[in-house]
Amino acid sequence: xxxxxxxxxxxxxxxxxxxxxYAQDESGRYCGVQxxxxxxxxxxxLDAVALYRExxxxxxxxxxxxxxxxxxxxxxxxxxxxxxxxxxxxxxxxRVKRHFAPRVFAxxxxxxxxxxxxxxxVSPAQLTQLPxxxx
Amino acid sequence: xxxxHRQSAHCESGVISSxxxxxxxxISEPMAFGLANALAFAYIPIVKIGGQPLVAYRxxxxxxxxxxxxxxxxxxxxxxxxSPMDAAEALDDCVARGxxxxxxxxxxxxxxxxxxMRFHFNAHNLLVYGKRDGVYQISDPVFEELMEIAPRxxxxxxxxxxxxxxxxxxxxxxxxxxxxxxxxxxxxAIGKNMKVxxxxxxxxxxxxxxxxxxxxxxxxxxxxxxxxxxxxxIVRMQxxxxxxxxxxxxxxxxxxxEAAQMLNDNALAEASQAxxxxxxxxxxxxxxxxxxxxxxxxxxxxxxxxxxxxxAAAEAGVWDQLKRWHRG
Numbered sequence: 306x307x308x309x310x311x312x313x314x315x316x317x318x319x320x321x322x323x324x325x326x327y328a329q330d331e332s333g334r335y336c337g338v339q340x341x342x343x344x345x346x347x348x349x350x351l352d353a354v355a356l357y358r359e360x361x362x363x364x365x366x367x368x369x370x371x372x373x374x375x376x377x378x379x380x381x382x383x384x385x386x387x388x389x390x391x392x393x394x395x396x397x398x399x400r401v402k403r404h405f406a407p408r409v410f411a412x413x414x415x416x417x418x419x420x421x422x423x424x425x426x427v428s429p430a431q432l433t434q435l436p437x438x439x440x
Numbered sequence: 441x442x443x444x445h446r447q448s449a450h451c452e453s454g455v456i457s458s459x460x461x462x463x464x465x466x467i468s469e470p471m472a473f474g475l476a477n478a479l480a481f482a483y484i485p486i487v488k489i490g491g492q493p494l495v496a497y498r499x500x501x502x503x504x505x506x507x508x509x510x511x512x513x514x515x516x517x518x519x520x521x522x523s524p525m526d527a528a529e530a531l532d533d534c535v536a537r538g539x540x541x542x543x544x545x546x547x548x549x550x551x552x553x554x555x556x557m558r559f560h561f562n563a564h565n566l567l568v569y570g571k572r573d574g575v576y577q578i579s580d581p582v583f584e585e586l587m588e589i590a591p592r593x594x595x596x597x598x599x600x601x602x603x604x605x606x607x608x609x610x611x612x613x614x615x616x617x618x619x620x621x622x623x624x625x626x627x628x629a630i631g632k633n634m635k636v637x638x639x640x641x642x643x644x645x646x647x648x649x650x651x652x653x654x655x656x657x658x659x660x661x662x663x664x665x666x667x668x669x670x671x672x673x674i675v676r677m678q679x680x681x682x683x684x685x686x687x688x689x690x691x692x693x694x695x696x697x698e699a700a701q702m703l704n705d706n707a708l709a710e711a712s713q714a715x716x717x718x719x720x721x722x723x724x725x726x727x728x729x730x731x732x733x734x735x736x737x738x739x740x741x742x743x744x745x746x747x748x749x750x751x752a753a754a755e756a757g758v759w760d761q762l763k764r765w766h767r768g
Contacts, residue, residue, distance in 0.1 A: 389602060
């Protein structure tokens with residue numbers, strides 16, 4: 306890649322930051338060049354962000370309808386899945402899955418709730434609630 | 441502290457080159473990357489990232505720092521902790537002593553990261569160079585400017601569980617050698633890297649790994665949506681912060697160029713040019729994938745696989761060139 310080929314697409318995913326890439330100048334010497342974004346990379350990133358958002362929206366609906374506990378929504382809202390949440394909290398997968406049931410979730414001990422809250426970086430009180438607005 | 445922040449392409453090679461340069465052993469990021477024989481390729485289906493296989497374009501986290509320090513004979517101290525309290529105390533001690541400290545953190549819990557880049561990735565490296573008004577002063581190698589972070593957020597980012605859990609990992613440099621035998625070390629590092637890329641006993645590593653991924657793409661099943669997710673994932677693993685497949689090829693090409701100048705060796709300069717071409721092929725691959733994902737037509741799997749095979753062949757060519765150099 307030549308220095309003048311380094312993409313400068315001002316991607317929103319970089320939020321105004323710049324990334325360093327190595328490229329060759331006219332004489333073929335390598336040097337570091339800042340890039341403000343690349344449309345190709347941004348497309349893939351935004352696809353992933355959109356996917357997580359869609360999952361959170363679906364989860365919100367499920368919880369709103371009373372089929373799932375708020376934990377299910379917060380998990381998706383934090384861009385996690387069952388496997389990751391189980392790894393982050395150190396709880397077995399089947400236990401986490403069980404806590405998706407509203408009745409089981411309502412009886413959770415403060416200790417377990419705190420573990421989820423810590424993994425998701427929210428307060429335990431927030432965890433038991435569903436935001437009013439669908440994300 | 442009189443500390444010079446340098447932006448770099450990759451967090452781990454950037455952190456270690458800053459750390460060493462701060463200790464008086466001036467080393468560029470590409471040189472650090474190359475001497476750690478860090479270039480690789482691995483397609484690992486049993487490690488899932490967001491439900492998709494792990495595709496790595498360099499050695500696993502920590503391998504760059506460990507490998508480089510071992511090769512150079514640098515004394516580096518690694519510390520992991522059980523309790524976040526101890527970890528925070530140890531960090532404060534080092535900072536109070538005026539030491540430059542490297543940390544492993546999770547991207548998701550670093551507030552200064554752009555919202556859309558905050559995915560769950562546990563092996564991001566950064567440097568702490570001071571503490572002012574109760575806030576840590578951070579030099580994050582992938583950002584152009586210096587950052588600050590509250591102790592609560594930093595502690596959180598250091599103690600995430602899950603895959604590649606940092607366990608509060610903190611590292612400092614004890615001693616640096618006064619003299620380095622670059623010709624010998626460069627030869628060693630290239631020889632080792634050659635083994636990783638062409639001689640691994642598993643079909644999912646090195647050049648064979650690239651061909652393996654081509655085959656996977658060719659035989660991709662499931663709905664169009666699933667295929668798109670899978671291909672998009674490959675591009676993200678290739679280009680986003682912290683990974684950068686094509687980016688790593690350029691870093692390595694830059695290392696080969698630096699080595700060629702240092703040793704006054706034309707064969708290495710040629711290899712550098714060839715590696716640059718490989719990087720360009722990877723970028724073209726990313727462009728092609730995103731184009732396919734965006735169009736309404738069914739995805740041209742064979743075409744994408746073919747492109748990957750071209751990359752694999754080009755990469756194999758570079759290593760052949762280097763093999764001849766290494767032997768001669």
